[in-house]
Amino acid sequence: MKSVGRTLGYLSIFGFAVVTAAVYALHGLRSSSSVATFIFGTFIPFCVALILFLCGVWLTRQEFDDSNVAKVGFWCAAGVIVTCAIVALMMLYQLSEGVVLSNRDIVFVGGMTSGALVGFLVGVYDVQRRTTETRLATERERTARLNQQLRVLNRVLRHDVRNRSNVILGYADLLTEDDADVEEHARIIKRTALDLASLGDNARRIEHLLSDSEQTIVDLRTLVEQEVTTVRSEHPEARVEIDYGEAGSVQANQLLGVAVNNLLENAIVHNPTERPRVRVTLDLRGDRVFLRVADDGPGIPHDELSVFRSGRETQLTHASGIGLWLVNWIIDDSDGTVDLEERTPRGTMVRVSLPVAEADGADASRLVRG
Structure with a gap:
């Protein structure tokens, strides 16, 4: 359904074109004037009105939104007002000099036609300029x-890869020594290697985010x-508890599942208790x-909170991984927001807000998990 603004815009353009063309006809x-008077007083102005009508037809085939069509119609009306005002001032001046124009109505209509056409051109230029600037x-x-x-x-990868590589190398050296904690050292090496693998997975997901930010309904x-x-x-x-109320489909980045998984993982792996508790x-x-x-963990460190609060990273405040980034x-690319709150007596709540999808239905087939 067309909006009122679009309808008024088209009415302004086609209305001026049709009315002035009918008057000239x-x-x-x-x-019964001469041929020259007919050409310059009727035929050429009629062609100008026809051009304005064709401009309106051209506008209907453009991908202008309702507000831009209304803006072009406004410029047409403004052009008519300005031009007719100029014509009226000229007539008043000539009347003060004792000169009385014949066919004053036709002169006014001519002002309307030319003003509407000039206003249309200015309006289209203004819309295209603003669209380009946006x-x-x-x-x-x-x-x-x-x-x-x-x-x-680049910074996080260099930081995390270097630190975890140092851990692996250090404990690998300990394995070569006569040490009773071989099993513990091997466990630490395995865990650190898994962290590196996870880091690589996140890096691949960021590569996907950088190369393709297409959204899907889910x-x-x-x-x-x-x-x-x-x-x-x-x-x-x-212990992961769920409390689902009414929830609709959202139009989000294809990596939305990765973001949700990172939030759940972060709430569990950074909780030192034996049975971490998470409520979704x-x-x-x-x-x-x-x-x-x-969650009921110790809370997110200050450096991690800077990811959400400032949206930037400095040399001194450095997020420990790329998961939160x-x-x-992903949420920002989904037109959503992320907020964090500290819970009492301990824990953190991450609140994600996403817009409801305009279209009906949901499609999770295009979501990227790897």
């Missing part, structure tokens, strides 16, 4: 974001249930779906 039929601003923002992602990825409840099932199987010692809730409020992940970027 009637004037030409009734006038597109360039979006590209600049995307470029700045990509640069930040590449800087963070049933958030089904997605969260899948990730909860996965986490429960990988961490049987953890979903509820729908208006046009937003809220996902909350609450990945979550932040």
